[in-house]
Amino acid sequence: MESLKAQTIILFCVFALFCLFFLLIGRRMGLSQGRRQERADWEGHKLRDIVKARLKASRAVLGGLVSEQIAPLLPDFPFDPGDCRFVGKPVDFIVFRGMNEKNISEVVFLEVKSGTGKNLNDQEKRLREVIRAGRVRWAEYDIG
Numbered sequence: 001m002e003s004l005k006a007q008t009i010i011l012f013c014v015f016a017l018f019c020l021f022f023l024l025i026g027r028r029m030g031l032s033q034g035r036r037q038e039r040a041d042w043e044g045h046k047l048r049d050i051v052k053a054r055l056k057a058s059r060a061v062l063g064g065l066v067s068e069q070i071a072p073l074l075p076d077f078p079f080d081p082g083d084c085r086f087v088g089k090p091v092d093f094i095v096f097r098g099m100n101e102k103n104i105s106e107v108v109f110l111e112v113k114s115g116t117g118k119n120l121n122d123q124e125k126r127l128r129e130v131i132r133a134g135r136v137r138w139a140e141y142d143i144g
Contacts, residue, residue, distance in 0.1 A: 067114040068092045079108070090123045 072081035072093070082100040084093045095108040109131055111124055120128065130136070
């Protein structure tokens with residue numbers, strides 16, 4: 001009888017240890033899964049925010065490019081649209097003032113700015129300084 005009690009106690013202890021073991025493993029797996037899910041959620045939100053920021057910047061750039069090209073058609077544009085030639089980089093337009101009347105009197109390098117980015121970039125600043133310093137010349141190239 002005593003051996004039956006001892007076996008029952010041993011069996012109960014083994015069962016309790018198995019239950020405890022599986023509870024601990026389950027808890028650890030749950031925490032691990034929770035951390036993975038939390039990381040995925042965080043990265044998903046972060047990625048979504050990055051995509052939103054890049055789309056916003058892309059729209060701003062595209063809006064600026066469109067604005068630059070249609071600037072001569074705007075009512076307060078200071079030059080005759082027929083005198084303007086779009087270049088794009090490093091300056092938006094070269095204006096040949098008087099070209100429409102077949103009497104060019106001035107050549108103007110025109111940079112169009114729109115939105116919040118009204119500062120010149122380094123390349124545009126260098127070009128402005130070259131023009132202001134008078135380091136502009138005429139050249140011809142004969143393919144011949």
